Amino acid sequence: MNQAIRIAIAGHGNLGRGVEAALTKNPDMRLVGIYSRRPPATLKPLVAGTPVYSMDALNGHVGQIDVLILCGGSKEDLPQQGPALAAQFNTVDSFDTHALIPEYFAAVDAAATASRKTALIASGWDPGMFSINRVYGEALLPDGATYTFWGKGLSQGHSDAIRRVPGVAGGVQYTLPVAAAVEAVRSGTRPALSTRQKHTRECFVVLKDGADADAVRRAIVTMPHYFDEYDTTVNFISAEELSRNHATMPHGGFVIRSGNTTAASTQVIEYRLKLDSNPEFTASVLVAYARAVHRMHLAGQFGAKTVFDVAPGLLSPKSAAQLRAELL
Amino acid sequence: MNQAIRIAIAGHGNLGRGVEAALTKNPDMRLVGIYSRRPPATLKPLVAGTPVYSMDALNGHVGQIDVLILCGGSKEDLPQQGPALAAQFNTVDSFDTHALIPEYFAAVDAAATASRKTALIASGWDPGMFSINRVYGEALLPDGATYTFWGKGLSQGHSDAIRRVPGVAGGVQYTLPVAAAVEAVRSGTRPALSTRQKHTRECFVVLKDGADADAVRRAIVTMPHYFDEYDTTVNFISAEELSRNHATMPHGGFVIRSGNTTAASTQVIEYRLKLDSNPEFTASVLVAYARAVHRMHLAGQFGAKTVFDVAPGLLSPKSAAQLRAELL
Numbered sequence: 303m304n305q306a307i308r309i310a311i312a313g314h315g316n317l318g319r320g321v322e323a324a325l326t327k328n329p330d331m332r333l334v335g336i337y338s339r340r341p342p343a344t345l346k347p348l349v350a351g352t353p354v355y356s357m358d359a360l361n362g363h364v365g366q367i368d369v370l371i372l373c374g375g376s377k378e379d380l381p382q383q384g385p386a387l388a389a390q391f392n393t394v395d396s397f398d399t400h401a402l403i404p405e406y407f408a409a410v411d412a413a414a415t416a417s418r419k420t421a422l423i424a425s426g427w428d429p430g431m432f433s434i435n436r437v438y439g440e441a442l443l444p445d446g447a448t449y450t451f452w453g454k455g456l457s458q459g460h461s462d463a464i465r466r467v468p469g470v471a472g473g474v475q476y477t478l479p480v481a482a483a484v485e486a487v488r489s490g491t492r493p494a495l496s497t498r499q500k501h502t503r504e505c506f507v508v509l510k511d512g513a514d515a516d517a518v519r520r521a522i523v524t525m526p527h528y529f530d531e532y533d534t535t536v537n538f539i540s541a542e543e544l545s546r547n548h549a550t551m552p553h554g555g556f557v558i559r560s561g562n563t564t565a566a567s568t569q570v571i572e573y574r575l576k577l578d579s580n581p582e583f584t585a586s587v588l589v590a591y592a593r594a595v596h597r598m599h600l601a602g603q604f605g606a607k608t609v610f611d612v613a614p615g616l617l618s619p620k621s622a623a624q625l626r627a628e629l630l
Numbered sequence: 631m632n633q634a635i636r637i638a639i640a641g642h643g644n645l646g647r648g649v650e651a652a653l654t655k656n657p658d659m660r661l662v663g664i665y666s667r668r669p670p671a672t673l674k675p676l677v678a679g680t681p682v683y684s685m686d687a688l689n690g691h692v693g694q695i696d697v698l699i700l701c702g703g704s705k706e707d708l709p710q711q712g713p714a715l716a717a718q719f720n721t722v723d724s725f726d727t728h729a730l731i732p733e734y735f736a737a738v739d740a741a742a743t744a745s746r747k748t749a750l751i752a753s754g755w756d757p758g759m760f761s762i763n764r765v766y767g768e769a770l771l772p773d774g775a776t777y778t779f780w781g782k783g784l785s786q787g788h789s790d791a792i793r794r795v796p797g798v799a800g801g802v803q804y805t806l807p808v809a810a811a812v813e814a815v816r817s818g819t820r821p822a823l824s825t826r827q828k829h830t831r832e833c834f835v836v837l838k839d840g841a842d843a844d845a846v847r848r849a850i851v852t853m854p855h856y857f858d859e860y861d862t863t864v865n866f867i868s869a870e871e872l873s874r875n876h877a878t879m880p881h882g883g884f885v886i887r888s889g890n891t892t893a894a895s896t897q898v899i900e901y902r903l904k905l906d907s908n909p910e911f912t913a914s915v916l917v918a919y920a921r922a923v924h925r926m927h928l929a930g931q932f933g934a935k936t937v938f939d940v941a942p943g944l945l946s947p948k949s950a951a952q953l954r955a956e957l958l
Contacts, residue, residue, distance in 0.1 A: 323892050327772045404955050429958045431766070431899075434942050436957045438759070441918040441945035442911075444655045488904070550894075563910035564651050566878075570904040571759075575897070576816070582891035583770075590769040608943075610953050614762050615938030617769035625938050627732050629764045630757045 306332035307596045308366065309589070312357065312387065313373035314338045314345055316551070317396065320585025321371050322348040328589055330619045334367060364390050368599075369592040371395075373585075381406065388414040388421035388606070392599045394592045396426040396584055403429070411606035420599040422607045425591045426584040427575055428452070432557045434609050435573040439559025443569055446561020447492040451479035451500060455553030455580065463528045464505055467521045469513030472541060474548045476504045479555065490560040490568035503534040506548055508541045553580035590617040634660035635924045636694065637917070640685065640715065641701035642666045642673055644879070645724065648913025649699050650676040656917055658947045662695060663687075692718050696927075697920040699723075701913075709734065716742040716749035716934070720927045722920045724754040724912055731757070739934035748927040750935045753919045754912040755903055756780070760885045762937050763901040767887025771897055774889020775820040779807035779828060783881030783908065791856045792833055795849045797841030800869060802876045804832045807883065818888040818896035831862040834876055836869045881908035918945040 309331050311318045318336065325333045326349065335353045338345055342354040355363075360370075370387060372395040374380050380397045387393055388410050397406050403424055414421040424430065432450060439448050453476065460475035483500050486493045505522055509515060515538055523534045539547075554575040562568055577583045591609070594616035598607065615625055637659050639646045646664065653661045654677065663681045666673055670682040683691075688698075698715060700723035702708050708725045715721050716738050725734050731752055742749040752758065760778060767776050781804065788803035811828050814821045833850055837843060843866055851862045867875075882903040890896055905911045919937070922944035926935065943953050 320891065327891070400958065403958050404951065407954055424958055431770075433958045437942045437946050437953060440957070441921075441942075441947075442759075442914050444947075490904075563648065563655070563907060563914050567905075567907035567910050569906060569911045569914075570902075572900075572902040572904075574900040574902070576818075576900075577895075577897050579891060579895035579897070582895050583897045586770050586891050586897075593769075608950075608954055608958055610943030610950065610958070611941050613939050613941045614765045614769075615936075618765050619769075622936075622938065623732065625765060626735055626936055629768070630728065630731050630752055630761045630936055630938070 306330055307593060308332055308334045308368040309592055310335045310337060310360075310363070310367040310370045310391075311373055312337045312360070312370055312383065313379065314340070315373060315375075316581035317585055317588075318371075318373035319348060320579070320582040321373060321589060322352070323582060324586040324589040327586075328593075328619070331589065331593065335363065360387070360390070367391055368596050369394060371588050371592055373588075381409075384421070384423065385409040385413040388419055389417045390419070392419050392595050393421045394425055394588050394595055395421075395423055396430070396588060397424045398426065398429055400429065407606050407608070415605040418604045420595050420604055420607060422591050422595050422609070422612070424608055426587050427577075428555070430584075430587055430609055431575070432555070432573070435557040435571075436559075437610055439557065439561075439571050442571065443559055443561030443563070445563075446559055446569075449487045449495070449500075449558045450555065451484055451487075451558070452555040453477040453479050453501065453553070455555065455577070456548075456551045458551075460503065460528055463525060464507060464522055467518055467525075469510050469518045469521075471508045471510045471513075472544050473505055473507035474544070476506075478502050478504060484556060484558075487558045487560065488570060488572065490570050492560055497531045498533060501532060503529060503532045505534065505536045506539050506544060507536055508544050509538055550578065551580045553577050553583075593617060593619065634658055635921060636660055636662045636696040637920055638663045638665060638688075638691070638695040638698045638719075639701055640665045640688070640698055640711065641707065642668070643701060643703075644909035645913055645916075646701035647676060648907070648910040649701060649917060650680070651910060652914040652917040655914075656921075656947070659917065659921065663691065688715070688718070695719055696924050697722060699916050699920055701916075709737075712749070712751065713737040713741040716747055717745045718747070720747050720923050721749045722753055722916050722923055723749075723751055724758070724916060725752045726754065726757055728757065735934050735936070743933040746932045748923050748932055748935060750919050750923050750937070750940070752936055754915050755905075756883070758912075758915055758937055759903070760883070760901070763885040763887075763899075765938055767885065767889075767899050770899065771887055771889030771891070773891075774887055774897075777815045777823070777828075777886045778883065779812055779815075779886070780883040781805040781807050781829065781881070783883065783905070784876075784879045786879075788831065788856055791853060792835060792850055795846055795853075797838050797846045797849075799836045799838045799841075800872050801833055801835035802872070804834075806830050806832060812884060812886075815886045815888065816898060816900065818898050820888055825859045826861060829860060831857060831860045833862065833864045834867050834872060835864055836872050837866055878906065879908045881905045881911075921945060921947065
């Protein structure tokens with residue numbers, strides 16, 4: 303191994319803290335700084351002694367960072383930060399607004415190409431590892447169908463939505479794949495499945511004093527876009543139970559491709575994640591892709607990239623010869 | 631789509647016939663010839679009118695084939711054919727003698743580099759898709775353990791071995807993962823598992839007239855390297871039952887990586903294949919990689935390659951922009 307890859311983190315929420323943790327597991331990388339919009343003195347890095355800066359300090363640190371991992375949100379932060387920072391640094395991000403990916407890619411690509419930087423967007427697990435498995439599945443079994451199931455997992459967006467319902471003091475929402483649907487897909491029969499048939503939603507809600515439970519339940523299960531197309535269960539619990547049993551962020555799911563190579567032969571490919579911590583796993587993916595971005599930049603591959611552009615071997619700290627000998 | 635990629639097949643056994651079938655599902659490719667050591671008149675191509683040639687004719691067809699898919703065996707055919715044909719053609723093969731991969735890679739690399747050809751070795755599902763998932767798993771969860779389980783599947787090598795036992799008229803062998811071991815691995819506890827704890831072997835054997843069943847069973851279950859480290863079941867069946875129930879070649883298995891991103895968070899990644907036909911799926915993988923090899927050759931990436939060197943997007947007939955919009 304050559305010198306350690308110098309990694310910096312922009313944004314210190316759950317994802318940024320996950321990147322810190324992941325870096326402790328990857329000795330070929332070194333965390334050279336955490337950048338945040340909050341006052342640096344208020345940040346508590348995981349490893350004592352990690353330099354902490356305000357976001358503005360990044361301008362003065364060009365040349366001291368090999369890859370900057372962007373840990374901001376897709377809605378407010380990345381649309382602005384992604385292109386701006388790719389003009390100065392190699393970057394990796396987890397932009398996950400699927401519908402806006404082409405537009406975001408174009409903006410980051412323009413900035414990174416002009417500055418001869420390498421910027422990997424939309425990494426993580428979905429988009430990310432699930433996307434890769436959708437591409438592999440379709441390419442290996444062109445006569446087939448792909449199904450993505452999510453869960454059991456905590457959905458941040460849906461949890462936020464129930465917390466905005468009048469009468470709700472707190473709550474979380476879990477998305478669950480319907481077991482019968484997963485089994486039908488695994489059987490290779492390529493079933494047609496409606497939104498309602500694929501997933502259910504389960505809410506754990508703490509009511510405000512005096513709130514009407516029935517009214518809250520109705521408001522949740524009929525909420526357009528979020529819940530009305532699903533079978534939703536609402537469980538009312540105490541604030542104490544919420545913090546005791548629902549404080550972690552598990553997630554996961556399945557990408558299943560089934561197809562036929564001939565009429566007689568059905569083939570099924572399944573990729574599954576079972577995650578105790580969604581942000582920590584996403585962070586681990588970002589860190590592995592930071593290694594690839596560093597290598598692609600050294601190889602002169604500039605511009606915006608996605609996980610589809612990254613050969614698997616680039617993610618590993620091992621050499622190509624070692625990978626062939628040990629893992630092929 | 632530009633002009634169809636011109637594909638040829640060298641070797642017309644189960645794998646070669648699988649490649650023919652796979653090509654009918656990939657309209658961006660065109661089968662321009664099947665090459666065999668058998669007399670061309672004895673070959674029956676799947677699609678009437680497919681040109682059939684003797685292997686020697688390949689020398690005269692340089693420039694007429696974009697990618698040659700090598701469908702010979704790893705023991706007898708590929709060690710000689712791989713380097714020899716990579717000196718004239720872009721190639722894809724399914725070399726699967728894991729221990730000899732470094733040596734085979736070096737020989738093919740020397741030939742392909744000298745001739746400015748692109749030669750992808752050891753493609754298929756193991757080595758191949760399973761290998762990719764071992765690399766991804768290790769890179770995403772460096773603090774973890776990887777487990778590969780095979781089956782339920784027909785093992786060609788073990789079936790051959792039981793057919794060589796005196797008194798055996800015919801037979802097949804299936805490898806089965808031990809369900810309890812798979813569950814233990816899925817739980818994320820990183821169990822230490824012996825060979826015997828991971829897989830069992832099940833044989834279906836037709837005896838020759840007058841053969842001693844007990845002696846045959848003993849000879850099988852104690853056979854060094856093949857069976858002595860496993861719990862093996864031997865079932866005696868009729869020749870009629872063998873051909874009725876055991877004529878297909880199912881296979882599959884699991885690659886499971888479990889690891890911790892922090893002490894509190896266990897993450898589990900699972901990749902699973904359930905294949906009605908092992909050779910047809912392997913063939914489908916070879917065909918998708920032939921597309922990638924054609925593109926890598928056009929991009930000037932010469933020499934021997936493995937699946938670790940191929941970005942996922944190169945396998946798909948879709949453009950990078952289309953993949954980003956549809957599958958990311």
